[in-house]
Amino acid sequence: MSAKIINGKNFAQKLRAHIANYVQQLKSKHNITPGLAVIIVGNDPASKLYVRNKAKQTLEAGMNSFKYELREDIKEKELIALINELNNRKDVHAILVQMPLPKHLNATNIINAIDPTKDVDMFHPLNAGKLMTGQIGPVSCTPLGCLMLLRDIHNSLTGKNALIIGRSNLVGKPMAQLLLRENCTVTIAHSKSVNLPNIAKQADIIIAAVGREKMVKANWVKEGATVIDVGINRIDAPERGEGKTLIVGDVDFDEVKEIAGAITPVPGGVGPMTIACLLANTVTTTCLINGLRPPSNFTI
């Protein structure tokens, strides 16, 4: 039987409509317009496209968008000076520094410079600690988006065997914390894990976040499992014309959809949820900074 295809694009669209509605209320009842500042360093075309989309959707939701495009060779001191300026601005409620950064910049120093109350990605160690100890705050955008999709598919996640493939600070580790909170039995696999296909075969839920194209195959997947594909891999597609590329996930979608119970496509699955959750997190930080309770459907 073919799997249910999880439509992240539709889900994200509905979420953005709720966010825009709430932003209007913040404006009319509290005279607050949430503001998101996005900093990008250098000229990576994929990062530039993400940042353009983030800015566009921020404005569409009725929020203020502040975009900073910095030259590739900017000094760490200069970048931290800009972050300090944004930390102190009353009209900026959320700050995002687009990753990856050029090699000469120390990402840890940059992340640590962001005011934790404005850290919309939840990269700051204080926010990572809050997630681990179950305190309210923003949750990194991609894991939050994955969890929203999982909650939509399953009435309850309690007792499910969840496998996360990938242990990044961006996705794997916060995803594990979120699924633990949902009472899943969580396994995190990584490049040194032994016999991954066998581990995967036990899982009711697989979250693939490794950045290796079509790595998860049909014979790794238990019949009826839910498969969430976080991968965004650009591959050459000469059949589409010279120099053309194609975006594929970490899951071999065509094979796995024949065995899984539900699966996210790439594109159109997790990707649109990440930006929608960035907007949701901007509302969350805005509320918390202003002593308001964030809306429960935007947080965990």
Ligand code: GUN
């Ligand atoms: N680069 C790719 N995804 C992300 C993200 O969610 N946040 C930041 N800051 N950079 C990214």
